[in-house]
Amino acid sequence: MSDVGLTSAPPSLPTFASLGVSPPEKFDPPAVARDWVGSFAGSIDNRDVQGLISTLHAEPWWRDIFALTWDIRTFQGRAKIETFLNDRLTETGFGSVAFVSAVYQPVAPDLAWILVHFSFETTVAAGNGIARLVYCADESWRAVTVSTHLDGLKAHPELTSADRDFRVIQGDWVERRKNELEFADTNPEVLMIGGGQAGLEIAARLKHLRVSHLIVEKNARIGDNWRTRYDSLTLHDPIWCNHMPYLHFPTSWPVFPSSKQVANWLEFYAEALELNIWLSSEAVSAVRNEATNKWDVVIRRGDGSSRTMHVDHIVLAQGFTFKKTVFPGQVGIEDFHGQIMHSSEFKSAKGLAGKKVAIIGACTSGHDIASDCADNGVDVTMVQRSSTYVMSIEKGILTNLPAAEWEGLSLEKGDSSRISMPFRFQKGLAQRGAAKIRDLDREMLEGLEKAGYRTNSGTDDTGVLYLLLERGGGYYFDDGSCQKIIDGKIKIKSGIEVDRITKTGVLFKDGSELPADIVVVATGFDDARVPIRKLVSEDVGVKIPPIWGLNEEGELKGPWRELEGLPKMWLMMGNFFWCRYFSKIIALQIKAKQEGLYGTRYAAPTS
Incomplete structure (x- = not known):
């Protein structure tokens, strides 16, 4: 190892x-x-x-x-x-x-x-x-x-049951909701870009703080960011740490729900909480108006029309974007004898029997797609460019994220307890935990090594913790594909760099070639600044400091606060747990700004 x-x-x-x-x-x-x-x-x-x-x-x-x-x-x-x-x-x-x-x-x-x-x-x-x-x-x-x-x-608490509308007659609800959604004569105070869990949870928090909001979502339905991914995708974190504010997942749900279940839940959540959303819409540009201290945002809607909104705040809730790596010398799709696609475009291996599939990338998406191929009798090879941290869900995830931590006490108390521990203080604990899990997973890890799949212990032997904090990737939580690698149902090409994509497959630096009818690129996430630069223009965006990774104090750079040099533009990123917790933090900061209560920011020194 x-x-x-x-x-x-x-x-x-x-x-x-x-x-x-x-x-x-x-x-x-x-x-x-x-x-x-x-x-x-x-x-x-x-x-x-x-x-x-x-x-x-x-x-x-x-x-x-x-x-x-x-x-x-x-x-x-x-x-x-x-x-x-x-x-x-x-x-x-x-x-x-x-x-x-x-x-x-x-x-x-x-x-x-x-x-x-x-x-x-x-x-x-x-x-x-x-x-x-x-x-x-x-x-x-x-x-x-x-x-x-x-x-x-203190002066602006969240909505409570005492704040309900007590009118008996609600027959005008449909018309009121229609008017509220259109913003015909008004502008929202806050515009969320992205309608995944991050955008929805921020909107829910703002609504409960009486701050007007609008989400713009490029997909046709809420949940399509999950719904349109490959069919075998599931959550890899247990459900008890993924609850959303105000509405928890049903107790009848499985511990690791399907992406399609999650997609439908997000759609239900948005409808039940009456969140304001424009679907099939995209924010194409945002310019800071120094005269009004607002953001002028051009929104292109699904019907082809455009609307310029003048908003106090923008929350960027797109999360990480996928890296669509183009390898040196890669031929165009029209020249390849088969099909080149990104992992976000892959749906299912059904009907691919008899094809040769090469997957470039050996973390979560790569494993999930390879496993689906193996289950459908497809000749599949996963190309591993660098070693990967692997732990099992059954022994690893459920040890790290036990049900009792969230279900044995209030969710708010559990969240605060986990958030309270500084990342660098956690380092020694993470090393101990990773060593314990490595011992539990020893048979699986040794089998992977024998099959040619290279594993590691994470940065400084901390398992997943510092890979998540520093890279946002480089790991895989096994839900069954590792055994398929050990059994030879998923083949591995590891330790040799990809040179280029040829007309017939993947060529490596040592001159060997892997024939393929389908090449799936699963190379992780791109720089989080890429969509922001597109929104605010390259001239403005080039000044944004790096996002993600740890600063000198051991805190993440960028998320959950205003972006440096972009006043009232906030960045929301993270998994369901982090989104649940930090959606409240961002909403409270925005409310404080709106009410003139925001004090002096005591920011960390920057290098």
Whole structure:
């Protein structure tokens, strides 16, 4: 098994060995937590930064999720946390800290903490916080991690049942909805570009904050971004971590629903929540009007007409776009004796028996398509250009994302707990988890290697975590295709670079050629800035800094905040879990801007 990027040692975990002590056999976690919250809150109320620092472990972390910084920041070490608190404690009005709950978590035989939930307020917002208390050598409990999360705006709460329309007569509903959807004489405050889960969840959050919205979706139906993909596509994350705001998936659904089920659910969600959507429509250009402080957006509709909207905010919710790689010397489709297609264009292997299929790419789409081909008796070869991190769904995913984490407590509490942990603090935990899963998957991984498929342990042996954060890809969660590789039903060509596509197949750098009737390109995602540059013009878009990957503080670059140099243009990206959580964060930032409550952004330094 090869390794990927062994670049740095992980931060030390607060193990019993590193702390020099283990917790006492008997103690009362809520009582300990209440005492800690009392000291923490007292220091905040007195603006006693040194006193607050004394409640923290010697090597602490503080992650702020837009509550005290209007950004997502991680401060590592007492010195950086002290600077942050001196800069923001008084300005934000941070206070009213109150204990909510606490539970003891034995994370491993040599690692444990008390997980503490607390509430707080700032001048304009309500927040929730989480701390992890470890037992120290001086017999005191201190926080090794603290996180502060934006949770609501005090003067502008979300809609509740008390805000319902109590009129008995609703016979004009059809006409009202029609008028609301058309925006004949008005403009929405916020325009969402993209009607997948990201756009829908942002729209739902904005509606519950009384902010007018419109989604423009290029497809003819909501859900077509899932519905039109290959037939065998399913969710690879379990359903319990994928619920959407306000409407959860039915308990009768499978743990890993089909893409067609997901597509239909998205369509149902949009209809049930009465979200404003223009289908078969595309935002073709967006220009910042400095005189009005609005975005002038030209929208081309399905009937061929155009409309220019003047909106306060744009939310980019297209997600990653697929990379349609063109290999050097690639012949045109008309010259190839068969068919060249991208994985997004592949539908089904039914009817392809007798054909030779070459799939360039060996991650999720490549595996799914190859598996479908094998099931339909197709001669299929997967071309692996670099090693891949592989873990099983049954042993790996369900170990990493257990049902109890989401179904055993409120979804909001579970989300906050998972989000609260800084990515770099997670590194050591990820290495331990990846080693455990690698051991569980050992038979499968050894079989893949014998079949010629190269695997790795992820960046710095962290499994999927840092591949997701740094690349957004490079991994595969196995749902059965690995056994087909081991059994020879899916052939592998690995370790040799593709030279070009010829008239008869794929030519490699060593002179060997793979004959193919169909070539499927499954080479992952493109630069996330590509569709943004197309929208705002290349001259403006070229100034956008890189999106995705970790900054110096270990936070993702770009998503969930305003784009640098593009005021009131917001970027929404991520899987169902991240979209559920950060849709609220973006909506609250937008509402704060609209109401004049948005404070000074305390942004991370850029290099």
